[in-house]
Amino acid sequence: MPKDLCPARGPSMNTVRIRTDGMLADGDRVVQTSPLGCLGLKVDLEPGFILRSFFAMVTAYPLLAEVSPFLPALMEQVRSCPASGCSASGLQRLQLGRAVDMIGFPGPPRLEIYTVFQGIDLGNTVEIKPYGLEDLLDIGVELGPTRHMVFGDKVDVFEFASVFNLFELIDGIAWSLSFHGTPRQCRI
Amino acid sequence: MFTKILFATTASPACDNAAKVAFDLELKWDAKLFVFHVLGIPSRGFSPFVTDVRTGESDQVDGDYIDWVKEEMRTTYASLLKDSDNSVIDAVVGVPAREILRKAREEDVDLIVMGAHTREEDVGATRYRQVVGSTMQKVAKSARCPVVIISRPCTTCWKLFSHIVVGLDFSKASASAFFFGLKLCKEVGARLHLFHAVDISANSNGPVTSQQEIEVKIKEARHKFDRLILPHLKDFDNYEVEIWEGTPYVEILKFARDRQADLIVMAHHAREIDPEKAWLGSTVEQVVLRASCPVASVNHPDKVAPQ
Numbered sequence: 001m002p003k004d005l006c007p008a009r010g011p012s013m014n015t016v017r018i019r020t021d022g023m024l025a026d027g028d029r030v031v032q033t034s035p036l037g038c039l040g041l042k043v044d045l046e047p048g049f050i051l052r053s054f055f056a057m058v059t060a061y062p063l064l065a066e067v068s069p070f071l072p073a074l075m076e077q078v079r080s081c082p083a084s085g086c087s088a089s090g091l092q093r094l095q096l097g098r099a100v101d102m103i104g105f106p107g108p109p110r111l112e113i114y115t116v117f118q119g120i121d122l123g124n125t126v127e128i129k130p131y132g133l134e135d136l137l138d139i140g141v142e143l144g145p146t147r148h149m150v151f152g153d154k155v156d157v158f159e160f161a162s163v164f165n166l167f168e169l170i171d172g173i174a175w176s177l178s179f180h181g182t183p184r185q186c187r188i
Numbered sequence: 189m190f191t192k193i194l195f196a197t198t199a200s201p202a203c204d205n206a207a208k209v210a211f212d213l214e215l216k217w218d219a220k221l222f223v224f225h226v227l228g229i230p231s232r233g234f235s236p237f238v239t240d241v242r243t244g245e246s247d248q249v250d251g252d253y254i255d256w257v258k259e260e261m262r263t264t265y266a267s268l269l270k271d272s273d274n275s276v277i278d279a280v281v282g283v284p285a286r287e288i289l290r291k292a293r294e295e296d297v298d299l300i301v302m303g304a305h306t307r308e309e310d311v312g313a314t315r316y317r318q319v320v321g322s323t324m325q326k327v328a329k330s331a332r333c334p335v336v337i338i339s340r341p342c343t344t345c346w347k348l349f350s351h352i353v354v355g356l357d358f359s360k361a362s363a364s365a366f367f368f369g370l371k372l373c374k375e376v377g378a379r380l381h382l383f384h385a386v387d388i389s390a391n392s393n394g395p396v397t398s399q400q401e402i403e404v405k406i407k408e409a410r411h412k413f414d415r416l417i418l419p420h421l422k423d424f425d426n427y428e429v430e431i432w433e434g435t436p437y438v439e440i441l442k443f444a445r446d447r448q449a450d451l452i453v454m455a456h457h458a459r460e461i462d463p464e465k466a467w468l469g470s471t472v473e474q475v476v477l478r479a480s481c482p483v484a485s486v487n488h489p490d491k492v493a494p495q
Contacts, residue, residue: 069389069438099312114312129311129340172312179311179340179478 016041016166020048022056024166035061039167045143051094052078052086052137054173067167068174074133081134088135091119091126096172097144098162104151115164115172116147129179143169189375190217194297196224196288196327199261206303206338209482211268213301214275221275223265224291226284227257254279285326292331300331304339304476314477328456334368334484336451337476349376353449355440355475356384358412361455365486366417369453370424378450380427382417383443384409389435402433437474449481456487 016038017025024031024038031038046053055078058064058071065071094117101112119126119139128136146162164172195210197203214221257279262269269275280287292300302324328335354369356362366382373380386405388397397405409431421427430443444452454472476483 069435073438073442099310101313112313114310114315116310116312175315176311 014041015044017044017046018049018053018057018166018169019046020050020053022053022058022060024057024061031061035064035166039170040165042163043143043166043169045141049141050138051133051141051173054141054169055137058170064170067170068178070178071170071174074174074177077133078137081137084138086134086137087139088131091121091128091131091136091139093120093140093142094118094128094136095120095125095142095144096164096169098146098164098168100146100148102148102150115168115175117173117176128176132180133177141173189371190219190298192222192295192297193217193219193299193301194222194224194288194292194295195301196226196284196291196323197261197303199225199264203303205341206301207265207268208341209336209338210301211265211272211275213299214272219274219298221272222291222295222297223261223275223277224288225257225261225279226282226287227254227279254281284323285330288323288327289330292333298333300327300333300335302327302335302337304337328485329487332488334453334486336482336484338482339476340478340480349378349450351381351447351449352378353381353383353440353444353447353452355436355452355454355471356382356413356417357436357455358384358409358416359455361487363416364489365453365455365484366420367489368484368486370420372451372453373426374424377426380424381443381447381449382413382427382429383440384413384429384431385436385439386431386433387436388433389438397433406431406433437471437478440471440475441478444479444481451482451484452479453484453486456485 016031019025024035026038026041055075058075065075097116097118099112099114099116101114103110103112117128119128119131143162143164145159148158148160150156150158190213193210193213195207197207210221210223213219258277261277261279265277278291280291288300288302291297304321304324324335324337328337349372352369352373354362354366356366369380369382372378386402386409388402413429413431432439434442440452440454443449452475454475456472472483472485
């Protein structure tokens with residue numbers, strides 16, 4: 001039986017909602033066929049969306065695993081993780097944000113725009129590279145702001161509410177998680 | 189095996205991870221460690237001014253300036269120098285890659301240790317930037333000894349070598365990588381993990397590879413291993429060989445994680461070209477970017493060829 005969509009908001013145009021069970025919902029219809037057409041749509045996460053929901057989505061739509069060469073290996077790791085209880089203390093939630101970095105030197109001035117997937121704890125950002133998937137899967141995921149840094153100044157950073165499309169979500173999370181994989185044997 | 193090690197550093201936080209590995213190696217091998225920094229570039233030959241390559245500002249080099257830089261380096265690495273028995277701090281003016289290679293040649297070092305790039309940055313920021321900086325590129329290309337690249341906190345303990353992964357593509361450079369890995373394993377009693385990935389990545393040219401073709405390629409790789417590698421192992425039996433298909437850098441990282449590698453050794457480049465003209469391969473760069481252990485790039489056989 002399909003789960004009810006959250007009734008608090010009606011569906012928006014050009015928006016795809018990712019449900020906590022990983023299914024994509026375009027309006028009030030669940031996407032049953034190819035998800036490619038949803039990649040460019042603005043993404044909305046159902047309340048209660050956790051990192052495990054992200055992998056449930058990639059499982060439900062195997063084509064999406066081709067967005068990153070690391071996703072198949074990450075999926076394997078997820079399958080070997082416990083079915084619940086995968087959350088580290090010290091992390092309240094995970095946030096996908098965007099950084100706009102204005103760089104003046106060295107080289108010609110340029111603007112770099114990239115996604116940032118990080119942990120949030122008591123309002124502070126936490127780098128999640130040291131955490132394995134078994135510590136992250138059951139932590140809530142939210143979409144965060146765009147942070148604009150001017151010439152390397154990380155103190156006075158401008159923040160703006162932002163939107164992400166489905167491709168950015170998948171690509172951004174997969175890129176960040178591809179850096180994980182600290183061997184458990186020895187942690188200095 | 190390592191009697192002299194050169195740690196080339198910017199003495200900035202970006203090299204902290206590399207510093208820990210370098211000092212660890214000094215203790216492990218009872219080696220002489222050169223902690224080497226290159227400052228600025230001369231605005232002309234014998235000019236008294238140096239240009240800070242990071243800020244672009246000019247500064248005057250005098251007798252005290254170099255001493256001040258060395259003192260700063262001592263302060264930066266104070267906690268590591270406390271346990272160090274045989275390290276030398278040095279700073280020179282010049283073009284970084286050129287001076288590092290000159291120092292390596294002068295001292296005839298067995299290993300160079302470097303950080304991957306000079307900037308600390310978000311994981312996301314590395315997507316569109318060169319992983320391996322220009323200095324590293326030039327040093328890795330021309331160094332006669334292996335170059336160990338550290339881009340992340342080293343979560344393995346080099347004092348306790350257990351597992352060394354060698355990525356093989358059966359090129360001449362990868363033969364040098366194999367000999368280095370084998371020599372190191374024999375010296376420390378580590379397990380040697382030889383790995384080859386049959387490249388079926390989406391970026392390969394040509395039609396999609398069928399399962400049958402993959403199996404043929406895996407078999408061919410196995411024959412190459414038996415012919416080119418096995419004879420050199422002789423009576424060394426603490427090794428394993430794995431050959432499977434995939435995108436090479438993805439599979440090497442997966443394999444290294446699975447085997448809890450303390451070090452990944454790779455050929456500097458895959459193509460059969462003059463080592464003097466080869467730039468660091470994209471597979472090595474991708475592995476350096478994500479590996480949670482140091483990565484050794486081997487380009488020249490000088491220091492690693494079997495006796």
